Amino acid sequence: MADDNSIFIGNKPFMNYVTGVIMQFTTQEVDEVIVKARGKFISRAVDVAEVSAKRFLVGQIGVKDIKISSDAFQNNEGRDVRVSTIDITLTKLPNASSFENR
Numbered sequence: 001m002a003d004d005n006s007i008f009i010g011n012k013p014f015m016n017y018v019t020g021v022i023m024q025f026t027t028q029e030v031d032e033v034i035v036k037a038r039g040k041f042i043s044r045a046v047d048v049a050e051v052s053a054k055r056f057l058v059g060q061i062g063v064k065d066i067k068i069s070s071d072a073f074q075n076n077e078g079r080d081v082r083v084s085t086i087d088i089t090l091t092k093l094p095n096a097s098s099f100e101n102r
Contacts, residue, residue: 033090042086
């Protein structure tokens, strides 16, 4: 079961993910959001985290932790495949007491 505060990066438009991160912090009032991606979507996950923290919620959220790993599985041809994964944990900064439009 997925955490309620996780954003899984995929093929949707970039701003959908940024909006999802912002909504988690502002309307759901969570303290942490985890941006998760695999394979070719890792660079998009990094961009989502950076745009959220440095353009929309400036001074209110920051990167707490980054975890990298890889998943092993067999593809349709029966070959062993490894896919890289990343989990970027964004957290509210201690001095950010409220979310105001800037």
